[in-house]
Amino acid sequence: MFVICIKRTKWQRDLERYGDQDFLKRIYDLQNHAFEKVHSSHERQIQNLEKLQSHLPEAQYIFREDLVAFEPKPGQTLISLGGDNHFVYCARFAGNEPILAINSDPATSTGSLLYFDTESFLKKLERWKDPSTPIQPEITRQEAWTMIEAELQYPDGRIIRTGPCISEISIRNAFPDAMSRYVLSVEDEPPEEQKSSGLLIATGAGSTGWFRNCLPPSIQRTSRATFGREDPSYRIVAREPGFKAGRKYRYRYRNLETQQLRVISEMDGEFTIDAHEERRFPFPPATQAIIQLSEQRLHVVRDLKNVAG
Incomplete structure (x- = not known):
């Protein structure tokens, strides 16, 4: 029971x-x-x-x-x-x-x-x-x-599948005070190199807390800041991007549905699922993360x- x-x-x-x-x-x-x-x-x-x-x-x-x-x-x-x-x-x-x-x-x-x-x-x-x-x-x-999932492809050939994520994925430098550097791409779109304090990828369940606080102020104050827990989509936001370059980023904030998101590390980073320490993975240079909607629902x-x- x-x-x-x-x-x-x-x-x-x-x-x-x-x-x-x-x-x-x-x-x-x-x-x-x-x-x-x-x-x-x-x-x-x-x-x-x-x-x-x-x-x-x-x-x-x-x-x-x-x-x-x-x-x-x-x-x-x-x-x-x-x-x-x-x-x-x-x-x-x-x-x-x-x-x-x-x-x-x-x-x-x-x-x-x-x-x-x-x-x-x-x-x-x-x-x-x-x-x-x-x-x-x-x-x-x-x-x-809705949940999301990721596959980590390491330069030495290892592959790790993280399993479903319920709230959010955090990608950042392993040393929190250092700049996070990575390259983003969405399917056939041109890649974009970003520098920020980290990247957040959230489901609807994860859109009301940390993720919302990291959104640009112009979006935080609107109804678009959060989205439904059953919505078949996920969103990304770059945390604290550079003041000048950040305004030009195409992927500073983005809504994704069926598309895969690819993130290539340019740092000694960490890839964390749902803010749980035991679901924290190394994300060293040249490691590629492929993120998409999970077929499994919660x-x-x-x-x-x-x-x-």
Whole structure:
């Protein structure tokens, strides 16, 4: 039925790192007195998890580390309990089965990709008040989000296929303060050499955050700044291009549909999928990335109901 993937809270992760509550509190005091904010968020997340566990005991609860061995099965719904980043991480393991996202702390997390919180989810299942209510969940609305994928062709002949990307691909110099240099081309169009702080390639799901912030101001303020999560397209933007040369770039900002995008590295760079460290690939000089829409879609639950009895 449901496999709910939970994440450790910031408080739990930091406590594991530093090992001492008093020392950790001093760290937070130096960070603009963040203890109250961090610890209260921790408590709310634990309360929401305990509410789910008590009102949905038949679900299977796993941690992120368990996803490596997770195999999606027909009739099974993977649920991420966390924020946007946790959802994007979990989604890559969903395969062709649906995934549902629950915001673990709506008080502090915007959760622009998340359609449920603990209360709304349990109410859909008629379990908010009575955990003994029989349930037979039925998905009544589901979205098919567009994803992109890439193939990295290295000068020594190695080829790496990155797998689907849900939000965005980042291409930049491995040393973040150095200029990013690369050559772009779109199918039969002439190539263009660019210098910037990096290149972003985004899906509709990734168009509302980092990508939007990197758009030219004239586009940021318009309805064209973002696009639908199911739109069969992807977009690119050069981050902080040179002041003079950047105004002449044909590919400073571009919408692509069926076309392939080719990027050739002129730097010791990095190629990162969905801002996840474990999906970061070397992008040295003369390496070529071929980026296109993925045939696979991400099936995201938008609504459901209980049809038992």
